[in-house]
Amino acid sequence: MRSEKKCSMIASHVTEIILESISDGVFTVDHAWRVTSFNRGAERITGIPRDRALGKHCWEVFRSNMCERDCALRRTMAQGRSFVDTATYIVDYQKRRIPVVVCTALLKDEVGRVLGGVETFRDMSQVEELRKELEGRYHVGDMVSRSPSMAEIFGILPQVAGSGSTVLIQGETGTGKELLARAIHNLGPRRKKPFVAVNCGALPDTLLESELFGYRAGAFTDAVKDKPGRFALAEGGTILLDEIGDLSAAFQARLLRVLQERTFMPLGGTRSVKADVRVIAATNKDLAAEVDAGRFRQDLFYRINVVRLNLPPLRERKEDIPMLAECFVDRMKRLRGSAITGISREAVSRLMFYNYPGNIRELENIIEHACVICPSGQIEIRCLPEHLRTGSSPVMDRGGDIHAALESAETRLILEVLERNRFNRAAVARELRVHKSTLYRKIRRLGIALPTSDGRRGVKSPK
Structure with a gap:
């Protein structure tokens, strides 16, 4: 005992x-x-x-x-x-x-x-800091992307933001033109001043004129007091003229004068008001083609086309779909306090088969739908909208580009981890949480070129 x-x-x-x-x-x-x-x-x-x-x-x-x-x-x-x-x-x-x-x-x-x-x-903490550092390469404001085309935009954005020049953003509906405009504003010297967005295609000329330039008391029957327009509200900051390609020819001429002289006249006013604002224009149309067709003024096009940024549609940057989907899931969790833990690989694969005519906005709606149908656990294929579950939509991509997109994303990830670890394959395998032999097979299958020695002195690369 x-x-x-x-x-x-x-x-x-x-x-x-x-x-x-x-x-x-x-x-x-x-x-x-x-x-x-x-x-x-x-x-x-x-x-x-x-x-x-x-x-x-x-x-x-x-x-x-x-x-x-x-x-x-x-x-x-x-x-x-x-x-x-x-x-x-x-x-x-x-x-x-x-x-x-x-x-x-x-x-x-x-x-x-x-x-x-x-x-x-x-x-x-160290893992979280590394994650933030890695994500910082792919995040600008609320925008996230790993695609090479978006990387080019992210690379020049600090210079564009700091220049103060007029910017034209072109891209299909739902590609995030307003998010890009906000990122330009937030990275620039006017970030502490207002950012004001106006949808130029949503209002007729008469209402748009009062919306942009404001009016004085007595300008019309119901104008009992002065009302500042969006240009005045954006004083010192940035104004986004969204869907500028939908402006009528008459209003295009009026806007051209404002952009040239940087002054505007409120409705019913007698004196011009100086406009100290940065102008960013956005459209889902090809304005150069609109000019050739005679539907958009050439002089206005040249006035706003100082720096042009073309946002690619989501179908051309499918490697971004997994990251975007995770971001939208995280947003739903924060907004609704749901118990969603992530997205299954099968559901992500199904998402990558789709061509997204509504672009990123449509993907966000799909994820919101999934979070409503499956409020807890992992998002599975059964949680997705019917046309994605059954594959009956005419915009479901039946080709093999999903595999190319997945391999492209996998190749890019492995290359980044290799470079960060100075091509030390053992360290890379540990970071990726795979066995070294699995990593070697992936490197050979993806055709990744390696230096003759890895990150440790005198260690030859495997044949």
């Missing part, structure tokens, strides 16, 4: 040494949710000394977002099962949010009696 007790004490001591040696934070709670142990890793991650944590309720120590609604440890205690790799954040002693991944289990004694719960948590 004494021997068994001694062995138990030795085992307990060894366990304590191990817990103090690991980098992950580990703590335990009793049935009253009071912290009963708190290892050195937990002290390091939270910045809270052990003596201040012991005896307190766990939510007083960690102040996690899970404490408020969906505690993994509480679910473990209630359901009697473990939860692994649940992402959340904690708030440290300096009130900084620290992203962590937690694992939970029941805490039992030698005879299997439940004493409380145990939770381990790992600091994911």
